[in-house]
Amino acid sequence: MNFQHTEDRRMLADTLSRFISEQMGFEARMATVKQSTGFDRRAWQQLCDVGAAGALFTEADGGYGGQGFDIAVVFEAIGRGLALTPALPVLLAGSAVAHAGNAEQKALLGSLIDGSQVATLAHEEPCAFHDIRHVTTQADRNADGWLLQGRKTAVPLGDQADWLVVSARVSGEVDSADGIALFIVPTKAPGLTLRGFAAHDGGRTADVTLDQVSLPASVLLGEAGTGHATLEHAIGQGILALCAESLGSMEAAKRMTIEYLQTRKQFGVPIGSFQALQHRMADVLLEVEQARSAVINAAAALGSDRIARERALSAAKVSIGRIGTLVAQEAIQLHGGIGMTWELALAHHAKRLILIDHQLGDEDHHLARFIELGRAA
Secondary structure, eight states: OOSSSHHHHHHHHHHHHHHHHHHHHHHHHHHHTTTTSSSSHHHHHHHHTTTTGGGSSSSGGTTSOOOOOHHHHHHOOOHHHHHOOOOHHHHHHHHHHHOOOHHHHHTHHHHHHTOOOOOOEOOOOOTTTTTTTTOOOEEEESSSSEEEEEEEEEEEETOOOSSSEEEESSSOOOTTTEEEEEEEEEEEOOOEEEEEEOOOOOOEEEEEEEEEEEEEEEEESTEEEHHHHHHHHHHHHHHHHHHHHHHHHHHHHHHHHHHHHHHHHHTTGGGSSHHHHHHHHHHHHHHHHHHHHHHHHHHHHHTSOOHHHHHHHHHHHHHHHHHHHHHHHHHHHHHGGGGTTTTTTHHHHHHHHHHHHHHTOHHHHHHHHHHHHHOOO
């Protein structure tokens, strides 16, 4: 099987990398970190103009991509440039709408693709421990439609989004895959409270409280009680995106470390000439290529049957979690004390690599899930 990118994907990768480097580089990132928005809306719209969001969705949904390798190209460029964007929230929420929405609901995707609006998935809850079946937020039918009550935590860019895709339980036990429903909820809906705060890696997240939020029947995505499959679909695409972003960040950290080893001198020679450091750097190079293989495998499996797809995604997340931590640690140690300074981009890559391991399920969670899925095969 040929895993080389098509000419169109190579052109997209070059365009995105060049734009991010010139317009959303490290200095722009540091300026954005000081703001309360979590990202630069103007820069994001410009990135959408060159095709970043459109590549995440199929032609039927208004985009021009939507395949596993399209998602990987976009997020690897974002990771390499350490760009602060709402690409992951947009992918998560947009994928859910594209998977289960009707024609009227899918019309919302146009505003995500052109960058005029931002949406995110509000699903994780306290004590869920990454189990996507764990939903305690309640949705009850009433005369006007639905009434939502509950709490969501660690919602990426929750306080900056124009609307949310919220998971809630209409029936069944707390940890049951059955009985989950998804709703499109405007962030200005009465009874919805957003508490935003800065994330450790420079991004932004929020806790969401739904206190008797009344919604019309038209906001329900798909059929009530069948939302688990849509959640799994959207989160699966998010996992691939995170893995690709981590790969891009690893590549950047690797390049910075090689440059440092070639220029930093001790005893009159570059420290990269020391055999012990060469061995450590060789291990990093091999591990990064292993991570690349995991991302390719996950991207290729995105269109496979459920078990094969989910096992490939969990396997990739396990590899990315382990390798990302290794690369972050080795890069900082090979730099020495300067590697931990705020002014050096490497320190921010290291933070992002560590945090990616904990988004949408950490290494331990996905290893257990990989084993569980294997038994079900």
